[in-house]
Amino acid sequence: MHRTAPAGARAAFARAWAAQGRVRRRQWLVAAALLLVLVAAAAWLGEVDLVLLWDRLPRFGSYFGRMVPDLAWATLGEDLAHWYWKGWRWLAALWQTVLIAIYATIFGAVLAFGASFLAARNLTPAPWVGMVARRVLEVARTVPELVFAVLFVYAFGIGPLAGVLAIGLHTFGALGKLFGDAAENADPEPLRGLRATGAGWVQTMLYGATPQLAPDYLSYGLLRLEINVRAASILGFVGAGGIGQELYGAIKNFDHTDISAIALMLIGTVMLIDALCAWARGRVIGQDGLRAL
Amino acid sequence: MSATKPTAWRARRPELYPPRGPALWRRAALVPLGLGLFLWGLHALEVSPGQIYRGLGELGRVFMLMMPPAITEHVWQYLRAIGETLAMAFLGTLIASLLAVPLALMGARNVMPLGPVRLLVRRSSDVVRGIDSLVWAIFFVSVVGLGPFAGILAIAVNDTGVLTKLFAEAMENTDREQVKGVRATGAGRLQTIAFGIMPQALPVLLANSLYFLESNLRSATVLGVVGAGGIGFYLMDRMMISAWREVSLIVILVLVTVIGLDTLSRALRQRLIGSARG
Amino acid sequence: MLELRGLTRRFGDATAVDNLSLAVADGEMVAVLGRSGAGKSTLLNMINRLIDPSGGEILYGGRDIARLRGAELLAWRRQSAMIFQRFNLVGRLSVLTNVLTGRLNHPPRLPKLVGLFTDRERDIAIDALAALGMEDHALKRADQLSGGQQQRVAIARALVQEPRIMLADEPVASLDPVNAQAVMEALRRINRELGITVLCNLHSVPLAQAWCDRAIALSAGRLVYDGPVAGLDEPTLLGIYGSAAALSEAH
């Protein structure tokens, strides 16, 4: 190995450093300009009108103002009863929303469980099967739930089944992708050990891959349940069951206190489910255990 | 070690065997119980086998009607609407990201010392997040009128809630040692945030924003249902009049756009995470 | 009898096993020697068919194992059990369940998909664990055991397959000397008492000489020695390992 003259090396380094700095700065400028152009184009396409927004700002206040119910200390019970005049009906619809989310999550997760082994490059029984599985999952998670919902309401009729299927199908795509990515990191050694015993593909997946992946899958599934409760709350807009129908009706009819009543119930439920899922996830991740099977 | 009849271990090691007797029945009873619960839920959801059967047939029929996608003179309208949808997702995410940074700073435990302020920020972001962007869209349509501007505002507000939470968590997850190192140089509170926390959190924030750009594009495609601009309006409209071959065209356009943006954003995200690591 | 005829495996341009022919009688215990990269693992994996041969035949009981497919292939894998250097157990499953996975390819197969094994299969599995002194660990998670214990569980799993041949790929390379002795002794007993043919890749010549009757040696995928372990004298070994330095590693 030769020794270069230190002074020459230092000069070369300084030159390279400066050159790199210039390139950096130019890159930043180009990126900033690009962003500005994008923002301008998007603002034009999106019909952004800040003056209008400023003018209409007072409406925010009045809109929310009208949502506040008349509550007085003296007649609190009656006032609350008046505010929640359809309380039981809303509660039933809310319950239906939660059920839709749970069933859709189960439906989607079960399908995604199977699909993940087909889609993962290291587990797939054949490369072309993996390709097909990944494309199917991509379509299922790209089409928005609401589009599926409209289609299913048309095919299956108005009601919660359309909601379950729509969210379930989307969940299948979303979870299938997440599951598949997790499965690609599975430890290959136990799988080889099982294949060597003469276990078939299904058996290898169930006994070799599933125990490794179960904690990840469970955790993702619970996260999805949180998302699906939110999704289920609006499918009623297109007739796919749940509280969304009630909410949509209240909004259409300008029943402002109904809107706030339903929204409060909904937010409370969402928070409750989030907390439950977070607790369950903590247990799944925390103890790593999943007692030996 | 012999190939003859195996030892009967159950008497000596019952715990290695499935239970028998009442214990077995108790365990076996879980199966019909679970099944019953499952069916009861389906009943509560008003699901019937006949409905599924008829629906599947109908679905197959609609699917056949969708083929092949029709390329009509409307296609330019659709493309413009898709551009509108992209604009809604982009501006909505951008505004939300810009609003979420200061809010997250107020909600992060290692930045904001005042508990009540943190609580207020976190809880209100929960509330905002708990309301779907479609509901916000209805609200904003009644404020600024029909069109994509309402959609932008809806996405921006809903996402501010989501991103505030995520950003705050990213800030809280920064490496404490590095932050301490900055503080040890005599940096003040603001300087510690600027040079200790933000440089670590920034790539995560950007990656999150990009991820939500993808997710918002999906939301933006349906905001048109309530009149808040974008391709959703046409999608719903063509479905209502059963123009199935145009529906399939729109769905394909949406698929291409979303997958294209996903690919682009994934590449950008990987570069961001790469540059944060390397 | 297991007979290999012109068995070959290529990876791209490289030939891992090169035109290998040899015969192993039932009930033999054979050491497979050779330096790292000589093709030992590839050979065993081909016999079990975890790796497909590029050419040649693997004859057993009058059938060409190299051509088996589908259910017949799986049935063959069950009959030719493998032991791995890294144990290859499913860490999150219990020791007992790991051993029971050796029965996955025995009927009845359907109940096993939901985790139901017959009492007789549990008897067999616990017998196998007891034969290796592991029955008291049956309900522990496999990844909570030491290396030596895990390898004994892996041998128990292989045993319950009721194999004709046992293929052990460096079974003691990750173990300390005491555990290595115990594992080699178990393999020897399986060979003696059950008459199961054992092919054992070994990184150490003394181990081969202590536990096996016959040795074969590979160099760059070719057979360079086949004979009794007693015949492994210094010049022969130098021929197998190429250099004194490589040889000293194998001692």
Ligand SMILES: Nc1ncnc2c1ncn2[C@@H]1O[C@H](COP(=O)(O)OP(=O)(O)O)[C@@H](O)[C@H]1O
């Ligand atoms: N999957 C593979 N892909 C490419 N080359 C491989 C593969 N497996 C083994 N080889 C090559 O084949 C040769 C023999 O490998 P191996 O059978 O593992 O040797 P040994 O077990 O004797 O150490 C080595 O040169 C190795 O690099």
Ligand SMILES: [Mg+2]
């Ligand atoms: Mg090897």
